[in-house]
Amino acid sequence: MAATATWERTDAGYTGVQADADWAREIRALADERDAVLLAHNYQLPEIxxxxxxxxxxxxxxxxxxxxxxxxxxxxxxxxxxxxxKILGPDKTVLIPDERAGCSLADSITAEQLRAWKAEHPGAVVVSYVNTTADVKAETDICCTSSNAVDVVRSIPADREVLFCPDQFLGAHVKRETGRDNLHVWAGECHVHAGINGPELAERAAANPDADLFIHPECGCATSALYLAGEGTVAAERVKILSTGDMLTAARDTGARSVLVATEVGMLHQLRKAAPEIDFRAVNDRASCRYMKMITPAALLRCLREGADEVHVPSDVADRARASVERMIAIGKPGGGE
Structure with a gap:
């Protein structure tokens, strides 16, 4: 039972707790005691x-x-x-069940690197994906999401240079859509999305010719998907480049009976709940983020029992970072997170 459960700290996360009905009841009771709201990203374990x-x-x-x-x-x-x-709610206590849960994409650029890049391009407008650290957001002019990145860049005067970071695949998508020659893209990537490759997508699409393709723009296969559509290998209307939030909308609207999904595999849980009549399958079954999966049942139980791990952002950094997010929200479609 969760009430007597203990956990063990390992390099892969906290282990030793079964996500059973007793665990769920204790989680909800502890959340009430702490006046806490529990938020779970689409890539989390289904039980979370x-x-x-x-x-x-x-x-x-x-x-x-x-x-x-x-x-x-x-x-x-x-x-x-x-x-x-924490940036958007500075007066609230923010906890993450395991502070070691990082992000390869966010880690692919530091504030120091961004300052050096800005120095090479004085006067350029910095557009950063929300998948960045608070320090990087603080050095950013306008943040963007995967669903509004094109709108954000289009809002910038055509004669202004743009520095886009940190995701090279999302940056390539934005450059393709806007046609801007003065858009410079940082060579960062999400290791999970980058690993979903073109040949793999082509093979799965050929084996499932009637399936829609839901492709996250962070994926290394996004360009390949558009190529397949351009060549007529896959019907163009079946190729959809979508943020995770937009995938859920598309799942409810599609007339397809099967969908191949190119993003982190945790997304399949929400898609299957949204449209249980559709056969959703991963393009790459191994596309699992080890950082997302560090938020285990044991980690969440520990978090709520002990009030760990609290997230802090220095007020000066938070103020500057908040401004870059607010500028994004003021431009076009606010969009989903990633």
């Missing part, structure tokens, strides 16, 4: 998603955190997401 108050992408969840009447936010996701919640 199911016990949460809200499930979604990072920016949508951060907005919920900021507007919630709860005094404590428990963010089941990776560290930059909990930071964003």
């Amino acid at each position: 998603q199911d016990v949460a108050d809200h499930t979604g992408d990072s920016l949508a969840l951060s907005r919920i955190a900021a507007s919630s009447s709860a005094s404590t936010i428990v963010f089941c996701g990776v560290h930059f997401m909990a930071e964003t919640a």
